[in-house]
Amino acid sequence: MKGMRRLAAKTVDECKKSWHIAGPAILTGVLQFSIWFITTAFVGHLGSTELAAVSIAQNVIEGFAYGILLGMGSALETLCGQAVGAGQLNMLGIYTQRSCIITLATALLLTPVYVFTTPILKLLRQSDDISELAGKYAVCAIPQLFAYALNFPLQKFFQSQSKVWVMAAISGIAVAIHTVLNWVFVRKLGHGLAGAAVVGNLSWWFIVLAQVAYMVSGYFPESWTGFSKSAFRSLSGFVRLSLASAIMLCLELWYYTAVLIMVGYLKNPSIQVSAMSICMNIQLWTLMVALGFNAAISVRVSNELGAGHPKAAKFSVAVNMLTAAVLGIVCTVAVLAGRNLLPRLFTEVPEVVTEASRMGFLLAATVLLGFVQPVLSGVAVGAGWQSLVAFLNIGCYYLIGLPIGAVLGFKLKRNAMGIWSGMLAGSLLQTAILLIITFRTKWKKEALQAEERIKSWGGPIEPQQSPTN
Template sequence: MGIMGRRSWDESKRTWHIAGPAILTGVFQFSIGFVTVAFVGHLGELELAAVAVVQNVIEGFAYGILLGMGSALETLCGQAVGAGQLNMLGIYMQRSWVITGVTGLVLTPFYVFTSPILKLLHQSENISEIAGKYATWVIPQLFGYAMNFPLQKFFQAQSKVWVMTVIAGVVLAIHVLLNWIFVTKLGYGLEGAAIVGNVSWWLINLAQMVYLVSGFFPESWTGFSLLAFKSLTAFLKLSLASAIMLCLELWYYTAVIILVGCLKNPEVAVSAISICMNYQLWTLMIALGFTAAVSVRVSNELGAGHPKAAKFSVIVSVATSAFLGLIFMAAVLITRKQLPKFFSDQPEVVRETSKLAYLLGATMLINSIQPVLSGVAVGAGWQSLVAFINIGCYYLFGLPVGAVLGFKLKLNALGIWSGMLVGSLLQTVILLYITFKTKWQKEAMQAEERIRTWGGRMEPQSSS
C-alpha cells in the first residue's frame, strides 16, 4: 500500500507538472474567445448569436483541423524525447508549420464564404449576414492558430510549459483591456472585437517565437532547416489521422449548434446553447490539460521503453480528471440560475440557458474523462482507430438520436443536446475498454519502430 501510494504521488506530481500549466494556458487562450463573446453579448442578441455561430461553426471547424494537424507532434516529439533523441524536434515542428500553413490557406474560403455556407445550413438570414462579416475580419486568427499549435506541442513534449502560461495570461489581460477600450468605450462593435482578437493571438505567437529562439532549446532547436520539407508525406499521414480524430470530436459540437439553429426562434435557442457551450468548453480546457499531460507521459514512457509506467500514468490521469469533473458538475447545478447572466440580459435567454444546466453538468463530467482517453490515443499513436470510433458513436448514433429527440419529439435544444450526450457516453465507454485492454509492451515496441522510421537518419541510443 505504501509503495503504491508513493508511486501514485510521484506520477501525480509528474502529471500536474505538465497538466497544471497546460490547463492554465488552455483556459487563458480559450478565454480570449470567451471574453469576446461576453463583450459582444452586450451589443445585442443578434450579435451574440452571430459571433457564437462563427466561433462554434466556422472557427470551430478550422480550429479542429489545425489543432489536429499540430497534434501529430505530440506523438512524434513525445516519443522522441522519451528515447533521448531531441535533435529532430525542431525539424518536426517546422514540418508541422509547413502543413498547418498550407491547411490555413485551404481553409480561408470557408471564412470568406461564411454567410452563404450558413444559409445553406438553414441558419437564420440575419444571423448569417452578420456572421459573414465577422468571419472575414477574423481571418488573421486562422493563421495565428496555424503557427501556434505546432509551437505548443514542441514546448509541451519537453515539459517547457510555464512560459506559455505566463504569455497567455498576460495577453488575456491585454485582450480584456483592448475590448473594453475598442468595443465598449469607443463603440467599434463587432469589427473592434474581431481586430482585438487578431492582435491578441499574434501577440501570443510573437512572444512564443522570442522564447523559442532565445537559446533555451540548444538541442531541439538549431534554426530553420530545409529538412523540414523532407519526409512530408509520412508526416502528413499522421497529421491527417490526428486531424480527423480531433475534428470528429470538435465538429460534434458544431453539428449541435447547426441543428439548434434549425429550430423555431433560433436566436434564443442558439444564444442559450452557445452560453452553455462556452462554460462547457471553459472546463474542457482543464480536461485538455490532462490530455496534454497524459499524451506527453504516455509517449515519453513508450519512447523510453517503459510500458508499465505508461499504463500507470493513464490510470492516475483519468482518475484525477474524473474527480475534477464531479466538482464542476456540482458547481454548475448549484449556480445554474446565475451563470447565464454573465452573457445576456435577456430574460428569455437566461431562462432557456438555466433549463439546460442539468445537461451541461452531465456533459462536463463525461468531458472530464473522454479527452484524457483521447490524449492516451495521441500518445500511443492510435489516431486512426479513435477516428472510426468517433464516426460511429457521434455521427451514426449521437446526432441521429439528438435529431429525433429535438425535432420529432419536440424537445428542441434539450433533445438535441441529450442525443449528443448519449453519443459521448458511448464513445467514453468504448475508449475506456480499449485503453485498459491494451498490451502496453507491444505499444512500446511500436514506438521504437516509429522513432526509427520517422526520426530521419538517427542512430539508435546506446542506453535503454
C-alpha cells in the same frame, strides 16, 4: 505495508510529473479559450442577434478551422513525445518546422471558408440576419486563422519537453490585453463585431510571436538548432500522420458544431442558439481544464513508450484517469450550483437566461463526462491510435448521437434540450468504448511499435531510465 508504501510513492511521483505538465497546460488552455469567452461576453451585451452571430461564427466557422489546425498540429504529440522519451531531442525542431509548413498551407486552403461564411451559413439554413453578421465578423477574423496555424505546433514543441509555464505566462498577458482592448473598442468606442474581431487578431498574434521568441531565444539548445532545409523532407509521410490526427480531433470538435447547426433549425433560433452557445461556452471552459490532463497523459504515455517503459505508461494512465474524475466531480457540482447565475455573464435577455438555465442539468452531466473523455483521447494520441479513434468517433457521434438528438429535438419536440441529450448519449458511448480499449491494451506491444516509429523518423534508440518503471 511495504508494497502499499511503494505504490503510494509511485502514485505521488506520477502525480507530480503529470501536474508539472497539466497545471500550466490547464492554465494555458483556460487563458487562451478566455479570448473567445471574453469576446462572446462583450458582444453578448450588444444584443441577442450579435451574440448568436458571433457564436455561430466561432463554433461553426472558426471551430471548423480551429479543429483542423489543432488536429494537424497534434501529430507532434505522438512524434515529439516519443522522440523525447527516446532521447532524440535534436529531431524536435525539425518536426516542429515541418508541422508549421503543413499547418500554414492548410490555413491558406481554409481562408475561403472565412470569406464565404455568409453564403455557407445560409446554405446551412441559418437565419439571414445572423448569417450576415457572422460573415462580417469572420472576414475580419482571418488573421486569427494563420495565428492558430503557428500556435498549435509551437505548443506541442513546448509540451513534449514539459516546458509549459512560459506559455501560460504569455497567455495570461494576452488575456489582459484582450480584455482591455475589448472594453475600449467594443464597449466604449462602439466598433461592434469588427472591433471584437480585430482585437482577437492582435491577441492571438501576440501569443504566437511571444512563443516564437521563447523558442529561438537559446533556452532549447538541443531541440532548436535553427531553421533547416530538412524540414521540407519527408513531408508526405508527415502529412499522412497529421491528417490522421486532424480527422480524429475534428470529428470530436465538429460534433459540437453539428449540434449548434441543428439547433439553428428550431423555432426562435436566436433564443435557442444563444442559449445553446452559452452552455457550450461554459462546457468548453471546463473542457480547457480537462485538456490539461489530455496534454499531460499524452506526453507521459508517449515519453514512456518512447523510452521503452510500458508498465510506467500503463500506471500513468490509471493515475491521470483517477485525478481527472475527481476534478470532474468538483466542476460538475460548481456548474449545478451556478446554473442560474452563469448565463448572466453572457447576456441580459431574460428568455435566453431562462433557456440556458433549464439546460443546466444536461450541461453538468456533459461536464463530468468531459473530464474523462479527454484523458482517453490523450492516451490514444500518445500511443498513436488516431485512426482507430477516428472510426470510433464516426460511429458514436454521427451515426448514433446526432440521430438521437434529431429525434428528441424535432420529432419529440424537446428542442435544444433534446438535441443536447443526443449529443450526450453519443459521447457516453464513445467514452465507454475507449475505456474498454484502454484497459485491454497490451502496453509492451505499444512500446515496440513506438520504437519502430522513432527509428523510421529519427534514427536508433538509446534506452532511458524511468523511476516509475
